[in-house]
Amino acid sequence: MKGELRIVLVGNPNTGKSTLFNRLTGLHQKVGNFAGVTVDKKTGYCKLPDGRVAEIVDLPGTYSLYPKSKDEVIVFEVLADRNNTAHPDIVVIVADASNLKRNLLLYTQVADLKIPVVIALNMIDLSRKAGTEINIDELALRLGVQIVPICARQGENIDQLKEAIAYTSSVPLQTDTIEVEALAPSLITKIKEELQVDLPYTALQLAHQHENVRFLTSAQSERIEELEQEFSFHSQKAQAAETIARYNFINDVLFDTVKFRPGAAKEETFSNKIDKILTHRVWGFTIFFAILLLIFQSIFAWSEYPMTLIEDLFIWLTSTAHEVLPAGVLTDLFVDGILAGLSGVLVFIPQIAILFAFISILEDTGYMARVTFMMDKIMRKVGLNGKSVVPLIGGFACAVPSIMSTRNIESWKDRIITIMVTPLVSCSARLPIYTILISLVVPDGEVAGILNLQALALMGMYLLSIVSAVIVAWVMKFLIHSGERGYFIMELPVYRMPRWSNVVYTMYEKVKAFVFEAGKVIVAISIILWVLASYGPPAKREALTAKYQSEQLRSRHTPEELESMEAAEKLETSYAGVIGKAIEPAIRPLGFDWKIGIALITSFAAREVFVGTMATIYSVSDDAQMESVRDKMRRAKKPDTGEPVFTFAVAFSLMIFYAFAMQCMSTLAIVYRETKSWKWPSIQLAYMTALAYIASFIVYNILK
Numbered sequence: 001m002k003g004e005l006r007i008v009l010v011g012n013p014n015t016g017k018s019t020l021f022n023r024l025t026g027l028h029q030k031v032g033n034f035a036g037v038t039v040d041k042k043t044g045y046c047k048l049p050d051g052r053v054a055e056i057v058d059l060p061g062t063y064s065l066y067p068k069s070k071d072e073v074i075v076f077e078v079l080a081d082r083n084n085t086a087h088p089d090i091v092v093i094v095a096d097a098s099n100l101k102r103n104l105l106l107y108t109q110v111a112d113l114k115i116p117v118v119i120a121l122n123m124i125d126l127s128r129k130a131g132t133e134i135n136i137d138e139l140a141l142r143l144g145v146q147i148v149p150i151c152a153r154q155g156e157n158i159d160q161l162k163e164a165i166a167y168t169s170s171v172p173l174q175t176d177t178i179e180v181e182a183l184a185p186s187l188i189t190k191i192k193e194e195l196q197v198d199l200p201y202t203a204l205q206l207a208h209q210h211e212n213v214r215f216l217t218s219a220q221s222e223r224i225e226e227l228e229q230e231f232s233f234h235s236q237k238a239q240a241a242e243t244i245a246r247y248n249f250i251n252d253v254l255f256d257t258v259k260f261r262p263g264a265a266k267e268e269t270f271s272n273k274i275d276k277i278l279t280h281r282v283w284g285f286t287i288f289f290a291i292l293l294l295i296f297q298s299i300f301a302w303s304e305y306p307m308t309l310i311e312d313l314f315i316w317l318t319s320t321a322h323e324v325l326p327a328g329v330l331t332d333l334f335v336d337g338i339l340a341g342l343s344g345v346l347v348f349i350p351q352i353a354i355l356f357a358f359i360s361i362l363e364d365t366g367y368m369a370r371v372t373f374m375m376d377k378i379m380r381k382v383g384l385n386g387k388s389v390v391p392l393i394g395g396f397a398c399a400v401p402s403i404m405s406t407r408n409i410e411s412w413k414d415r416i417i418t419i420m421v422t423p424l425v426s427c428s429a430r431l432p433i434y435t436i437l438i439s440l441v442v443p444d445g446e447v448a449g450i451l452n453l454q455a456l457a458l459m460g461m462y463l464l465s466i467v468s469a470v471i472v473a474w475v476m477k478f479l480i481h482s483g484e485r486g487y488f489i490m491e492l493p494v495y496r497m498p499r500w501s502n503v504v505y506t507m508y509e510k511v512k513a514f515v516f517e518a519g520k521v522i523v524a525i526s527i528i529l530w531v532l533a534s535y536g537p538p539a540k541r542e543a544l545t546a547k548y549q550s551e552q553l554r555s556r557h558t559p560e561e562l563e564s565m566e567a568a569e570k571l572e573t574s575y576a577g578v579i580g581k582a583i584e585p586a587i588r589p590l591g592f593d594w595k596i597g598i599a600l601i602t603s604f605a606a607r608e609v610f611v612g613t614m615a616t617i618y619s620v621s622d623d624a625q626m627e628s629v630r631d632k633m634r635r636a637k638k639p640d641t642g643e644p645v646f647t648f649a650v651a652f653s654l655m656i657f658y659a660f661a662m663q664c665m666s667t668l669a670i671v672y673r674e675t676k677s678w679k680w681p682s683i684q685l686a687y688m689t690a691l692a693y694i695a696s697f698i699v700y701n702i703l704k
Helices: 015-026 070-080 097-111 124-129 134-143 159-166 185-194 200-208 220-229 235-257 268-277 282-301 304-324 329-346 349-365 367-381 386-394 399-408 412-424 428-441 453-479 500-534 536-547 550-554 559-572 575-590 594-600 609-621 629-635 648-660 664-673 679-703
Strands: 005-011 029-033 039-045 053-058 090-096 117-122 132-134 146-149 259-262
Touching: 005 015, 005 070, 005 097, 005 609, 015 039, 015 053, 015 090, 015 159, 039 329, 053 200, 070 200, 070 386, 090 097, 090 159, 097 117, 097 124, 097 132, 097 235, 117 134, 117 159, 117 304, 117 550, 124 132, 134 146, 146 159, 159 349, 185 200, 185 220, 185 304, 185 629, 200 220, 200 235, 200 399, 268 282, 282 349, 282 367, 282 453, 304 349, 329 500, 329 609, 349 367, 349 428, 367 453, 386 399, 386 453, 399 412, 399 664, 412 664, 412 679, 428 453, 428 609, 428 629, 428 648, 453 648, 453 679, 500 575, 500 609, 536 559, 559 575, 575 594, 575 648, 575 679, 594 609, 609 629, 648 679, 664 679
Parallel strands: 005 053, 005 090, 090 117, 117 146
Antiparallel strands: 029 039, 039 053, 132 259
16 A cells, blocks of 8 residues: 555654554554664554545654654654655644643744644643643644644544645645744854755754764764854754743743633542552552552453363364374374464463453553653662663563663663563563463462462562562673663653553454464474474384384283373484483473473473473373363373472472573564674573573472
């Protein structure tokens, strides 16, 4: 699909820009990167009332055109460089109607770049509840642009916004905001002449940003530097003077167009009252831990019934496949390889859905922003930037997008440390491992008649991940040296009811991503693993066949016992068994046998592959086909002692190993892409593997 018109959305963070983007584009959207940089580029398409198709580009949120991060540099580059592939025909400024004064600062800067502008005055419902009366027509007249009051969350006036976009003039008609030339007249004139720049404000911005923007050549940047010295240009003083001039313009406009009803700001006051409790240094963390416990208790309590249904479905599919399909290699591959591998993943759909439902609710209500605010205090004590909290909290879902989100951290040191510790936070891929192992060794009992023991164990694993990330960050602040200082600025949105349609959509998207992304990997690995587990060196296989055809062995065991013993030995002498036996001496001190060793290797592709590997391994080695993977793991015995394989000590040793180990190729790949070096992913792989081994060794030897 190709757009006849290109629209970019520009706005401050937390103004509902992404919500509006979703409203305009629906399902017609994709995520890529801006050309030449690893910054997310969200694009989509929207049909306008005049029949044209518009391409919608969602730019990173920013408070002004003076960038504080790599993401924010993109905004100026897209708007100022007419050769940029994302340069717009129209800019839609998404402004928060309840905080109009601050939002209009960015508008005045964009307006002076002389691109046609439409203002989408979002959160108009909050503005009304706060007692703010905005004269939309007068404000539009004073600014010289179309202004459409909208509520993106509710879809209010979206059609009117589309009409405004469709019939906006291709010629910029907005009123001049400030006298730009007065800020640095000689310098602006010279830059316009020598670099052939049309607009005074573009010339002024180039004076400020020439070292960062990519559409200037090195020679042009050096020339601007010479001109700055020639005319004694001081960037910070010029920015301050510009900001004062812009706020004078804004104050003058708002004085005539915005009125406040006295004593009407009830919703924000209500939010502030709640925040006194939810962000309290004691009660805030107490409530947060209580919410975590509720989440983990729900993961076990609410998921048990649908998980049992899924397990029963796969048992029925396995039984039916054996009855209907002809015996042979392909049937064994399908049943013991593909079906068994998929059952180990799809059974966890209910738990993944519940986890992301809670995360979506916490984000939508505004509570997650409060968690970020509270954690900022801890982050600063360990030498991290407050913005590090966002990737760390996001790590509960997945480390890959969380590491990408570190781009808005200005300090190089803080960014590197955040990247290095984010994979320690327990992601959703670890959830299947934790829950299946906890269900094997932790009784489904309660403490004080309320707290579920399994939920407490699961919460303990997640809290351990947060604590370990903080401790490692504290150590790294002494090992990585930099003179930069970071800072943290964020707004706390008012509390709102979650959008249940958004919660359901988030659950659907996350479950779909889990099933299809993990499913593809698991099917591929299950096929490879089945082949490795079903075949072995010919000489060993011939000797094994001869052994079980001997009359001496047949006389001492029943046919059922012989079948079970032969299946177990076939697996041990298979190619998978050879690999597992080779690494067993290294992992035996952790309580792991060679079968677990195979799972450790295969799950490097993705952590959740562990469960699929266990399902495939035990399906190949076990003649009792009609059981779930949980039952097979619970029934697994050590051949030499007859003791259960997954004891309390082994299960917790294994969980600790996965809590700390870098068992994810995607994460290593994204760390390389973000740091542009193999140095950091190599260090990350080494320290996390060492930490996992040592911690697992200690836990096993204490608990056994």
